[in-house]
Structure formats: C-alpha cells, structure tokens
Amino acid sequence: MFEQLGLIGCGLMGGSFALALKRAGLVKRVVGYSKSPSTTQRALSMGVIDVEAPSALLAVSGADIVLLAVPVSATEATLKAIRHLVSKDMLIMDVGSTKRDVIDAARRVLRDNIGAFVPCHPIAGKEASGVDHADADLYVGKQVVVTPIERTLPGHLQRAIQVWEALQCNVTRMTPESHDAAFAAVSHLPHLIAFALVNGIASQPQGQEFLQLAGPGFRDFTRIAAGEPKLWRDVLLANRQELLAQSQVFQRTLQAMEAMVEAGNADALEGFIAQASNLRANWRMGAKKP
Amino acid sequence: MFEQLGLIGCGLMGGSFALALKRAGLVKRVVGYSKSPSTTQRALSMGVIDVEAPSALLAVSGADIVLLAVPVSATEATLKAIRHLVSKDMLIMDVGSTKRDVIDAARRVLRDNIGAFVPCHPIAGKEASGVDHADADLYVGKQVVVTPIERTLPGHLQRAIQVWEALQCNVTRMTPESHDAAFAAVSHLPHLIAFALVNGIASQPQGQEFLQLAGPGFRDFTRIAAGEPKLWRDVLLANRQELLAQSQVFQRTLQAMEAMVEAGNADALEGFIAQASNLRANWRMGAKKP
Incomplete structure (x- = not known):
C-alpha cells in the first residue's frame, strides 16, 4: 500500500495506471502533473488524480511511488526536473517502450539514486491516446517487461513486480539489451x-x-x-x-x-x-x- | 444470357462464380470439372454445377462461356487440355492473381484463338478455400481487373465486363504489366x-x-x-x-x-x-x- 503516487504525464498510460492503482486499493492519493494544463485539469475532473501539481517536481513531493508516463524523448528532462526531491526510499518506474536510452538518461541524472528507478515497459495501448481514454482495465492481462540493472535496489524491484502483478499483469524480467x-x-x-x-x-x-x-x-x-x-x-x-x-x-x-x-x-x-x-x-x- | 458455363475448377472462386451467375439468371446450365472427383461431386450435390464433366475438355464442350478457376501454375496445362474445343465464339475468362504469365501461357496454347480469352482478376477471396465455402455473394461489391491484350476480341471484352458488372463488381481495365x-x-x-x-x-x-x-x-x-x-x-x-x-x-x-x-x-x-x-x-x- 502506497501513501501517494506522483504521476508525471496524465495521458492514456499514466491515467490508466492511476485509475488501476486506485481501484486495487493500493494508493491513498494521486498527485498529478502534465505538461499541458488542460490535461491535468481533465485528469482531476475525471478523478484520475486527486491533486493537481504545478510542476513535475511538486508532483514528486511527498510521493512514495512515482510513475513517469512521458514520451521516452522527454525522460531525461523530466528526471532533471524532479531529481532534487528523488530519494532512495521512493519507487520510481517508467512505462517507456525503449529501455537502454531511458536507463542511460536515468544514470546520468539520478546518479547515486539510480537504485530507486525500476525500468518498466507495460505492453499495453489503445488506438486513441489522451487522458479521455484512460481506463482502469488497460493493463489487465497484459505483459509488463521489467529491465533492472545491477544497481537497481532489490526491494524496489520486488515492489515494482508486486504492483504490476496486483494490476493483473504478467511480469517478465529481461536485460535492457x-x-x-x-x-x-x-x-x-x-x-x-x-x-x-x-x-x-x-x-x-x-x-x-x-x-x-x-x-x-x-x-x-x-x-x-x-x-x-x-x-x-x-x-x-x-x-x-x-x-x-x-x-x-x-x-x-x-x-x-x-x-x-x-x-x-x-x-x-x-x-x-x-x-x-x-x-x-x-x-x-x-x-x-x- | 449464356446457354452453358464450362467451369474448370469448382473451388471457392469457381464455385462462387457459378452460384452468382445462376442467381443473376445469366446462365441456363453449368457443366463443371475439378481435378479432384470429390470436389466435382460436392459441387454437384450443392447445386453449384448441374452436370459433372469427366474431363476439362468435356466441360468446355457446348459451352458459350468458360471460366478457368485453377491455380495460376495450372493454367497452361488446363488450356492445353481444352484447346481442341476452343473457338472464337466462346468467351473464356480466368480468375488468376497474376496476368502476364497467364497471358503468355494462353498465347502459346490458344494461338489463333487467343482473341477468345479475356484475362480477369477478381479481387475477392476468403480465409477458407474449397467448394464448401462457395458463396453467391463472394464477388458482390468487389473490384475486378480486366487486362485485355491487343488481340482480345472487343466483343468478348465487352461481354466479360458486362458479366462482372451484372455480378455487382467494379471493373477496372489495366495493362497486364x-x-x-x-x-x-x-x-x-x-x-x-x-x-x-x-x-x-x-x-x-x-x-x-x-x-x-x-x-x-x-x-x-x-x-x-x-x-x-x-x-x-x-x-x-x-x-x-x-x-x-x-x-x-x-x-x-x-x-x-x-x-x-x-x-x-x-x-x-x-x-x-x-x-x-x-x-x-x-x-x-x-x-x-x-
């Protein structure tokens, strides 16, 4: 059970994760941020998030679980925006469809806190994108690949796997390569x-x-x-x-x-x-x- | 209106053509031949054909319209089997998905009677093949490409187009190339x-x-x-x-x-x-x- 999800990117992938986590009773509060204010507002009005954060950094403030649900090309900038509040106690996951570039960015930005980051790729999607299509069932029955590196903290890896399994996903572990x-x-x-x-x-x-x-x-x-x-x-x-x-x-x-x-x-x-x-x-x- | 269709190949494509031609009231009698006797018998019991022919040649005997509905690789052998009964009065069509090789075979075998042959490719099919799946609606609304050559008799080309249009196909004319x-x-x-x-x-x-x-x-x-x-x-x-x-x-x-x-x-x-x-x-x- 988590106290607070910091959700960065409230679109289809992120919004569906928040809805699924809430439905499973795994989180008390979701604080969300999207680059587009209208997306964040829509997520709030839909009940996908409980609190709007004015920045990525503030979405992370007080979170014990963070999901990066941004385009892979925005990963590095997003991590830079939040790194001052990242700690090793926090479980940080992403949903990117490539893993080596995301891990390289995380190594460069998070440095000693890289162990908090568990790289994930849930194999799920829809033809339509955006928070309007967020769906608590998006991940049900889907595969999730986790690609830990040697510095990934074992406890975080285990919790990440437990989260996805609680959302009824089949988790596969692979190297990033x-x-x-x-x-x-x-x-x-x-x-x-x-x-x-x-x-x-x-x-x-x-x-x-x-x-x-x-x-x-x-x-x-x-x-x-x-x-x-x-x-x-x-x-x-x-x-x-x-x-x-x-x-x-x-x-x-x-x-x-x-x-x-x-x-x-x-x-x-x-x-x-x-x-x-x-x-x-x-x-x-x-x-x-x- | 035709007196007799000589159908060579009573599978999905040929069988569906016979059913469609009958339903449209365009033919009085269908004489059919398939390489496999069980296919020909099944076509007869289904009412796809009215008479079983013991050979491709005898399927053509008395026909004023002939459809070759055999694999493209069997075109030349099939034309050789029927050439002694082919005349310029007979409209001969095929349904092959390639046209240059079929036309080359027809030139070699039919020689002076090549004008009777109108090369056709109806763009229709099903996942399942065989006479059991023959369907009078298979060609409805589908495209048919006709690829006449310079020796194709204009009257035959026109009749071929009329037949496909009567089956509710959209006919496109192209060169074989x-x-x-x-x-x-x-x-x-x-x-x-x-x-x-x-x-x-x-x-x-x-x-x-x-x-x-x-x-x-x-x-x-x-x-x-x-x-x-x-x-x-x-x-x-x-x-x-x-x-x-x-x-x-x-x-x-x-x-x-x-x-x-x-x-x-x-x-x-x-x-x-x-x-x-x-x-x-x-x-x-x-x-x-x-």
Whole structure:
C-alpha cells in the first residue's frame, strides 16, 4: 500500500495506471502533473488524480511511488526536473517502450539514486491516446517487461513486480539489451518497414492506382503505418542501434528469399514460406513461456 | 444470357462464380470439372454445377462461356487440355492473381484463338478455400481487373465486363504489366516481407522469446505470413519480375530511412513518417478513382 503516487504525464498510460492503482486499493492519493494544463485539469475532473501539481517536481513531493508516463524523448528532462526531491526510499518506474536510452538518461541524472528507478515497459495501448481514454482495465492481462540493472535496489524491484502483478499483469524480467532487441524485432522494425512500403509505393508514377487495388492483406499489413509521426520518430531514434541491427537481419533474410525467387527455386521457396507460415499460424499473442 | 458455363475448377472462386451467375439468371446450365472427383461431386450435390464433366475438355464442350478457376501454375496445362474445343465464339475468362504469365501461357496454347480469352482478376477471396465455402455473394461489391491484350476480341471484352458488372463488381481495365506491378507492390511484396520478417526473427538465438513479447501491431502486420505455402510459392514465382522490381524500390526506401535513423536526422525522419501516416490514414480499401 502506497501513501501517494506522483504521476508525471496524465495521458492514456499514466491515467490508466492511476485509475488501476486506485481501484486495487493500493494508493491513498494521486498527485498529478502534465505538461499541458488542460490535461491535468481533465485528469482531476475525471478523478484520475486527486491533486493537481504545478510542476513535475511538486508532483514528486511527498510521493512514495512515482510513475513517469512521458514520451521516452522527454525522460531525461523530466528526471532533471524532479531529481532534487528523488530519494532512495521512493519507487520510481517508467512505462517507456525503449529501455537502454531511458536507463542511460536515468544514470546520468539520478546518479547515486539510480537504485530507486525500476525500468518498466507495460505492453499495453489503445488506438486513441489522451487522458479521455484512460481506463482502469488497460493493463489487465497484459505483459509488463521489467529491465533492472545491477544497481537497481532489490526491494524496489520486488515492489515494482508486486504492483504490476496486483494490476493483473504478467511480469517478465529481461536485460535492457534483450528488451530493446526484442522490440526492435517485433515492433520497431515492422513500423519502419510499413512506413517504407507505403512511401515506396506512393513514390511511383502509378502509385495511387496501385493503392486503389490494395485489399485486406495490405490493410492489415500497413495498419501500423498510420502511427503518430512524433511518437515513432522518437522510438526509432531512441532504439536506433538495435533497430538497425534487426533491419540487417531482416534484409539478409529478404535477400535470401529474393535469390530463391530469381532462381525459380520452388522447393526452397516453398520450404521457407512453410516455415514462416507454421510459425505464424502457431503464434499466439501474449503466450506465456512453456 | 449464356446457354452453358464450362467451369474448370469448382473451388471457392469457381464455385462462387457459378452460384452468382445462376442467381443473376445469366446462365441456363453449368457443366463443371475439378481435378479432384470429390470436389466435382460436392459441387454437384450443392447445386453449384448441374452436370459433372469427366474431363476439362468435356466441360468446355457446348459451352458459350468458360471460366478457368485453377491455380495460376495450372493454367497452361488446363488450356492445353481444352484447346481442341476452343473457338472464337466462346468467351473464356480466368480468375488468376497474376496476368502476364497467364497471358503468355494462353498465347502459346490458344494461338489463333487467343482473341477468345479475356484475362480477369477478381479481387475477392476468403480465409477458407474449397467448394464448401462457395458463396453467391463472394464477388458482390468487389473490384475486378480486366487486362485485355491487343488481340482480345472487343466483343468478348465487352461481354466479360458486362458479366462482372451484372455480378455487382467494379471493373477496372489495366495493362497486364501494370496489373502485375500493382499486385507485386500491394500484395506479393508484403507477403514476401512478412515471410522474411517472421523467419528472420525466429532465426535468432532469442527469437522465441522475442516472439512471445509481440503485440497487436505484430499480429496484424504478420497475419499474411500464415498464407498457404504452395499457393504463395506459385504466385511469387509467377510474378517474379515485377516482385523483384518492387522489392528493389522498397529496399531503397528502407535504406533511405535507415540513413535518417543512423544520422539521427529527426526532422527528415518525422517528415517521412508523417507522409506514410497521412497516406495510410486516408487510404480506403476499394476506393474508386476520383
């Protein structure tokens, strides 16, 4: 049980966390801050937060648990804004979809208090963002990856895991490097590919005509290409090293398939497609490890 | 109004065409042939066809309209089987998803009767195949691309368009080359990419762990990777020239994005993502030309 949640960023992710924590009876009071005053006011009027803080620093004042729910590119500036009130007694978590850059920022800013910070990535979201879509059920049944470093305080790590499990999440522990490689492979690279595919088609003289003929396969394949430009710009840049490494693996695999197609090697091509088809047909979202 | 449809291939595509043509009152009798006798029998018992033909050749005997609804790789053998009964009075159509290879086969086999053949690609399908899923509504509201060549008889082309329009399809006319380029771009390349992405991830030591973390974006992006191996092997090989050309366009675009990511060029990257995001957000499946 926590006395006070300091919530920095009262949007979809942060607002849903506050609602879920309250519903679970795990916190007495939520003090919230958002960069946009209208968001903070809306969070207050919706009951997502109990008190409006005029700054990130004041949101942290008196908190025993702090959630950073800001874009990953804003992590360092946010930590700088609060560092004078951060102590090792305070559990600090984030919800960023990249972890190495967030941890690097936390090391630079928090220094000796880095042990208070437990890097987290809850794999949850909605098409719509903003506090208006905050939902106490957003995290229920979802995976949360925690990526502690050697200096993370074990007691804080354990409490962070307990919090997410109390919200009915499945918690997985990974190194920050494995986390970033995994999400480069299964999320960031597919976005990069979808953006490139759409723009590559549109760049051709008959591109508009081609797009008019596209069907349900194209619709689903390119759904993620409609993502928010600033958000994806930041994610792709934040995880650039792992993203570029995964893109190389992908292009080598694509070029191996092209060679089969070019050579008319029907057996190899069929075997390769069958492998992908079996893998995908047997894949289930959020499947637990055996 | 036709006297007799000769249906070669009584599966989902062919069976649905026969049901739709009957429902529209456009044909008196359907004589059907499938490679698998059990399919032909099932088509007969379902009322998809009225008479079972013991061979492709006999399905064509007496027909004034013929539909080839066989895998594209079987087109040439099928045309060879029927060519002795093909005449210029007969309207012959296909439903293949590639057009240049089908037309090349038709030129080689039909020779002076090539004018009877109107190459068609109805953009319709279901997850499930087979005559059991044949549906008189399969083509309703769908696009059909017709790709006549210079020797296609104008009267036959006009009748083919009338037939599809009577089935409530939107007919688009393209050259075979543009058709194949378009489908390489919006269908065949996305499949190639999805197969390569899934296999590229699975080939890594932590691949299984990565896949367990994948979410709804990955789910939709890779849905087409579960496609049927033999079918996609044939499509990718049949359209290899345009597919490889489109894959080059895609890889150049991807590499341009990689350069922006590597250089940390946030403005260029955001602009590029915004272009893709706008295009995709404004795209509607089956949108008619303005």
